Amino acid sequence: MERITIRDIARISGVSKSTVSLVINNSPKVDPETRRRVLRVISKHNYVPSVAASALAKGKSPFIGMIVPGLTWRMVAPMNYGVASVVETTPYEIILYTSTNDHDYASVIDRMLTSGLSAGVLVIAQDQPMDPLLDLHAQGVPVVLINTLGSSVDLPSVEADSYEGARTAIRHLLDLGHRRIASLQGPMKYRCCQDRQRGYEDALAEAGVTADPAFTVPSDFDPVLARERTRELLDRADRPTAVFAHNDSTAYAVMEAADDRGLRIPDDLSLVGFDDIPSSAHVRPALTTVAQPFVEMGRHAARMLLAAIPSTERTAGEDPPAPIRIGLETTLVVRASTGPAPG
Amino acid sequence: MERITIRDIARISGVSKSTVSLVINNSPKVDPETRRRVLRVISKHNYVPSVAASALAKGKSPFIGMIVPGLTWRMVAPMNYGVASVVETTPYEIILYTSTNDHDYASVIDRMLTSGLSAGVLVIAQDQPMDPLLDLHAQGVPVVLINTLGSSVDLPSVEADSYEGARTAIRHLLDLGHRRIASLQGPMKYRCCQDRQRGYEDALAEAGVTADPAFTVPSDFDPVLARERTRELLDRADRPTAVFAHNDSTAYAVMEAADDRGLRIPDDLSLVGFDDIPSSAHVRPALTTVAQPFVEMGRHAARMLLAAIPSTERTAGEDPPAPIRIGLETTLVVRASTGPAPG
DNA sequence: CTGAAAGCGCTTACAG
DNA sequence: CTGAAAGCGCTTACAG
The missing domain is CATH 3.40.50.2300 (Response regulator)
Known part of the structure; x- marks a missing residue:
């Protein structure tokens, strides 16, 4: 079965590729009736636009890179959960970069740059060097840190208070x-x-x-x-x-x-x-x-990152958020290891 | 700073785009001397081919999708580590699909299909329905299960014995x-x-x-x-x-x-x-x-998946691996909760 | 509101 | 061994 393309949809709905593209991208300048018709054809044929093609044509990728430390960190599961829960409401997908200990952390960043795929980067902080991230940021790629460890970096970050x-x-x-x-x-x-x-x-x-x-x-x-x-x-x-x-x-x-x-x-x-x-x-x-509110930290970080990615949806005039450091509220969970002072 | 493209490299090294492309893709039919020259220019200018463009031209993406259960599962960290350690030696990247509980599992698969991005899929099994995966598999997308829970599925899988x-x-x-x-x-x-x-x-x-x-x-x-x-x-x-x-x-x-x-x-x-x-x-x-050998399970699964992805590097005649179920060896870790029978 | 055309950056037969 | 050309499937000015 051949992949069905925008050209097929155009032919079937009796419009041009341009129009189909406009429909796909929610352009307001398509006649509502035409729009409906095209949409019907699209769903009937189960058409899904090629991500690669649109990324190429648009000049930007629908990916956000997420760098997570290899093993050990018990908090990455809930953080990831928080991140995923907001990213899945957007057209973005998450590319996972795991910094295994064998290969150096810098090489992960390198790999990420190399693929040139990430519109923004979320990093769950470990004890890694910040310079590569600052470079990235300087090159215009939005970066948000979760759970910053280093002392003060000039990168937006969210952590617990x-x-x-x-x-x-x-x-x-x-x-x-x-x-x-x-x-x-x-x-x-x-x-x-x-x-x-x-x-x-x-x-x-x-x-x-x-x-x-x-x-x-x-x-x-x-x-x-x-x-x-x-x-x-x-x-x-x-x-x-x-x-x-x-x-x-x-x-x-x-x-x-x-x-x-x-x-x-x-x-x-x-x-x-x-x-x-x-x-x-x-x-x-x-x-x-x-x-620590791990899930919420993930959510918050994802939202900050998304907001920092220049999107066609955002008015061009809007400024990217300043590199702020957010400290989310913690909760004391009282269990069995504390009791009245002896004596 | 403009993105540097294959055309720039071609111009600078005095060859055609075709030749540069052949060099990039390790074609043996490039003259060694030419190859060296092009490579030098590439590295000097820090050129990295656009993933989107090559995916489009080649008709296949350098991604493997990884579906992981949202929270809770303590084994995903080490498994992911294992997977990452083998994937990072290849040109593939991992796209992370987290099945948060809110949204149904099937929608994750759907999203994955929609993006049409994954050359293969690794799924860390939870208690999810297998049908969507079988469909995927039937559509020719290699699928490997890690830690199968369901009884018998006809999908390749790796787990502990x-x-x-x-x-x-x-x-x-x-x-x-x-x-x-x-x-x-x-x-x-x-x-x-x-x-x-x-x-x-x-x-x-x-x-x-x-x-x-x-x-x-x-x-x-x-x-x-x-x-x-x-x-x-x-x-x-x-x-x-x-x-x-x-x-x-x-x-x-x-x-x-x-x-x-x-x-x-x-x-x-x-x-x-x-x-x-x-x-x-x-x-x-x-x-x-x-x-359970979680890291090794991740490694093994990644290798199986990679082997199942039809690659230009593999001889066309080779058959994809049969849907086998691998049971990796476990280790008894004796700690303090067991002792001689009382009495 | 809609279409024709050029272009995004690669790859891949096809000639030579 | 190398180059010219067509094509991958979209998007985006530009006309109309």
Whole structure:
């Protein structure tokens, strides 16, 4: 069966290719009656315009590139879900670029540029270099970051409000009577971790609690290191009664460390994480944590990107959105890992 | 900056567009010297052929469609990783079709057909209807399923060897002295669950243990139901000393049910799951489970699909691979949820 | 409101 | 081994 083309539709409906094209592209200057007739023929014959041909003729592609980190990141599923839910309402399709660890991140960008296919790019941030993205952006390709890690980049981005999230988490702990609260940090080069730390400090200060510097423990998101650091922390004579871990996986490490030291959660030690990755509802005890609105982050980012892609539908005068950084609201999910301060 | 085209390259290197095209497509009939010269110009000017134009001219697209279930599925990250790692060695790109729950699955397929973009389709199976895929396949679009759930479909597919996996799991339990072993089933309409059940039964039979029919407990992959069913099971006077859950999330539900009944794992009850989703290493106690080779499944599926796409590189005579079902080997990961039978 | 024509950037027989 | 020409299936001024 031969592919049916615009020429066939034109012939069958008794109009020119131009007219069919105008109908396809929703031009208002087609006579309503003609339009209806053409549409009928189109649907009767199940005609679908060739994407390749129209991309070539129009000089632009209906794709948005999405760069996702290879493995590990538990948040990509919900984010992707959010992105997909808005993209599917548009004529765009998503091209997936997975940055596997083997091949360098830059080569993914390269590949993307090479294909020249993406009208815009969504990147789920990992710990990647920002320069290639800035280049892209400079070349006029809209870029939106989801979950920025790097400190400040001049690229539009959407993430969760880490500062407020942390503040809320600490207040929860304070409300439970805790005063000796530790902060198990993530990599402090990440802006989100800086924000979480600030939230921790401010909440404490607001409550008139002086933070013990020894309770701010430097670590990173590596579970092994986190477990080790927590062990040391718990070995102190004046150990904390609660710890705020900068993300959920690190919180799991705290659970293990507590276990190692024979401490029960939440009876001997309260614990709150950050992220609310799916498994946090299933660990025992279930983790109290600050939930990031992953789905909404995906949605928001997709909308921002779409808005930034110059479209025929948009009035030419409109400016592309400024490179803003959006911080979406988090939710504290109270589960079983936090309880009243002991004693 | 204007896009540089094949015509520019031709002009600069002093050859015709045809020749440049032949060089791009690795035709052997270009003089090596000419080839080198053209290649030099290409790289000097950073020329990249327009994908849209070549797709149009060639009449086929360099895309493979990948359909993934919206949320929830913990295995898609590693599978996607596997797929990406092989696709990135080819000229193909991946178009991501996420079947969000809102919009029906069939519409995703429809959208895919509509774009007419995919030279082949990879689908990470959920509980979706197979008919649209069979249609696709019938229309000559290669389709490969990853992780087939449905019973038998006549589509090539790659999955884990559930039968052997289950058998190994049960043998592990038998070796630990367990005789009263329960099987907490998944939806038995799924072929993989049928296989797991067979593996359970056969391992028992081989060891000369008669399976108590009451120990085969029908359930599905819904945690709430699984927890309820397990509670009932544990309330029996002659309760089992071990349970084999047909997947990891259900195993988590067993943990909760055991907790509800004051039973400790593994002291009072041993537990093994199936899948080895990432969180299983983190639940307490860490779950002993049958690991599916997700990354390898993705790799294998991608290779099968690529092989099934008629390419100019393949000799015309070669037959497309038959619709086989591949079962990749699983690995039993022994962690903390299994121990010697009590008593 | 509609049609004829040129063009988007490649590829592919076909000559030579 | 190389080039001229036609064609892939659309879109877009330009006339009318």
